Amino acid sequence: MKELPILYTRKEECCGCTACYAICPKNAISMIPDEEGFLYPSIDAEKCVRCGSCLKVCPIKAAVTVQNN
Numbered sequence: 800m801k802e803l804p805i806l807y808t809r810k811e812e813c814c815g816c817t818a819c820y821a822i823c824p825k826n827a828i829s830m831i832p833d834e835e836g837f838l839y840p841s842i843d844a845e846k847c848v849r850c851g852s853c854l855k856v857c858p859i860k861a862a863v864t865v866q867n868n
């Protein structure tokens with residue numbers, strides 16, 4: 800079984816756009832509010848099929864990829 804995708808490790812790496820949540824074909828992602836009410840994605844490891852769509856759609860990960868090129 801492949802690794803569970805890591806959508807963010809620091810909160811700065813997620814703007815809460817919900818794109819990953821919207822694209823997940825398995826409804827494995829929940830948007831959970833932090834203590835300040837900002838939404839962050841949480842992946843249900845039981846539902847996730849490791850398709851990678853959530854990582855591909857994330858605008859912040861796309862920006863990081865461009866920077867690295």
Ligand code: SF4
Binds near residue numbers: 804826
């Ligand atoms: S890898 Fe696929 S199934 Fe898993 S959370 Fe991301 S979009 Fe959903």
Ligand code: SF4
Binds near residue numbers: 817
């Ligand atoms: S697509 Fe990226 S920035 Fe948007 S909610 Fe998901 S992890 Fe956060």
